Amino acid sequence: MDTNVDGIMDLVTSYAIKIALAVVVYIVGKWLANLIADTMEKTMSAKNVDATVARFTRNISYYALLTMVIIAAMGQLGVQTASFVAVIGAAGLAIGFALQGSLANFAAGVLLILFRPFKAGDFIEAGGASGVVKEISIFSTILTTGDNKLIVIANNAVMGGNIVNYSALPTRRVDMVVGVGYSADLALVKKTLQELVEADERILKDPAATIAVSELADSSVNFVLRPWVNTPDYWGVFFDLNEKIKIRFDELGIEIPFPQMDVHIEKQA
Structure with missing residues (x-):
């Protein structure tokens, strides 16, 4: 015992x-x-x-x-x-x-965090949506739109397509097309656009803005106006230039035509 x-x-x-x-x-x-x-x-x-x-x-x-x-x-x-x-x-x-789908999102989240194609605060276009990156989590990326909507995108969808990061580089080019009538003085138009560009301090001097005739369209002669700006100034310059061009062209009598068609009627004898 x-x-x-x-x-x-x-x-x-x-x-x-x-x-x-x-x-x-x-x-x-x-x-x-x-x-x-x-x-x-x-x-x-x-x-x-x-x-x-x-x-x-x-x-x-x-x-x-x-x-x-x-x-x-x-x-x-x-x-x-x-x-x-x-x-x-x-x-x-x-x-x-x-959990294949969840693991795919997890793997994509790991790649996003490791390779950093964008970061919180960047304005991007990915997964069929665009907005400012609010958060990058393991399974999803959260964006906020300009009208304050929240978009949650699965990381697999983000990595599975093209990612456009509008905030990645310090400068951007503002691409604009300005149409004028065929009767307009092209030299005056070019000079006016140059003056508007030089008057805006937000537009960079180097590289210089491109101002050139790009197309003889059906109803207008189209100029391309391509100034360079710091990325945060992009939309401000874009909106202001559109307004200033319209006001200045009106003052100078430069026509901004709308689509039109000339109809010729022949009388039969």
Whole structure:
């Protein structure tokens, strides 16, 4: 009887020690994983790495380390970790098949965060929508439109098509077409457009604006007007130039024609 009791006590003591060690490994390991992940995020933030990248790296690192800690803790309990890892792999494979769409969005989110084709605050066109990037998350990209609507686009849709980033470069070219009547003095038109460009301080001197006849259209002679501006000034210059051109042309009597057709009627003798 005493032998049985001693055996049971030894067994209980042995398992108690294993459980205690497993708890210690888990608690200390989790604390270290959190410390390492937080340190990585703070270091990246101190080096002016984008907040989305820093947060994403922190979360991935934390969960990867936590997984290793859990496996180590289970090893202290005598669990065959090799079998456990195999079970996790099989479960992950099954979950992967069930969540193919979500995983595709996750993979696209990782690529967006790594390659950074755009960042929060950029005005972009992607996934069939356009707007200012509000947030880049793991599964979706959130845009806000000019009329303050929120658009949520799956990351897979963003990466699966063309991405146009209007804010990526410091300068942009304003492309305008100005039509005048065939009776207009082309030299005067060109001079007037040049004066309007030079009078606007937001328009850059280098590169110089392009002002040229581009087309002899059905109802008008079309000029291209292509000044360069700093990206934030794009729409302001575009709207103001349209208004100033109309006002100035009216003052000079330069006709801006509308589509029209000349009809010639022949009288039969």
